Amino acid sequence: APPGSLRSQRRSDEVLAGFDASAAETWPRPALLCQATLLLVVLGSLAMPARAALVPSTEYPDGNPVASDLRLPPLPQDEMQRRRTAARDILKDEKWYKQGKRAFESNCAGCHPLSRFVNERNQDQLLTKEYFSKRGGIDDSRIQYNIRYGAGNMPGYAADCGDLNDNFASTCSTIVPLSEEKLRDVQDYLMNRVNTDDWQTPP
Secondary structure, three states: OOOOOOHHHHHHHHHHHHHHHHHHHOOHHHHHHHHHHHHHHHHHHHHOOOOOOOOOOOOOOOOOOOOOOOOOOOHHHHHHHHHHOOOOHOOOOOOHHHHHHHHHOOOOOOOOOOOOOOOHHHHOOOOOOHHHOOOOOHHHHHHHHHHHHHHEEEHHHHHHHHHHHHHHHHHHHOOOOOHHHHHHHHHHHHHHHHHHHOOOOOO
């Protein structure tokens, strides 16, 4: 009988009943319970449909959704670390920092405050360590994805936003895309603010 059918269930009941009757006289009760539990697990697994195997994406085999013709060469690890951890007084006159700050102020600050001392209505959207910890922690790939392709009511800011977003009209077409350089700069600026003062100081 097919797994899960009434006949199969009846047969399972008969097997268990026969097992209980014959084993109860010879097995200690704990051992009997273990054997019965194991039999139930095996019978239950037979009735479960097989799961489809996970297939890697052929479109993004390296796991990076950014269109290949848009990708910038990655920064050296020590430079990325410097950008994200050095004090603001050291970085504030560098081109990337000023570009990232301006991009954040122009595109993000309407919902995500620039510090704990402005935009009091939206303090729950301040991008602090606490904010990220409530959402699974700081994940570079997820932050990059959200900046590029949007999340919830947040629009995406990448030129290839529409490539990965079925809701193009509301998520991608409402803004002027940022250059790839500025997309990287705004993420580095955001991470610098989180890591150095966690948005404690005024912008």
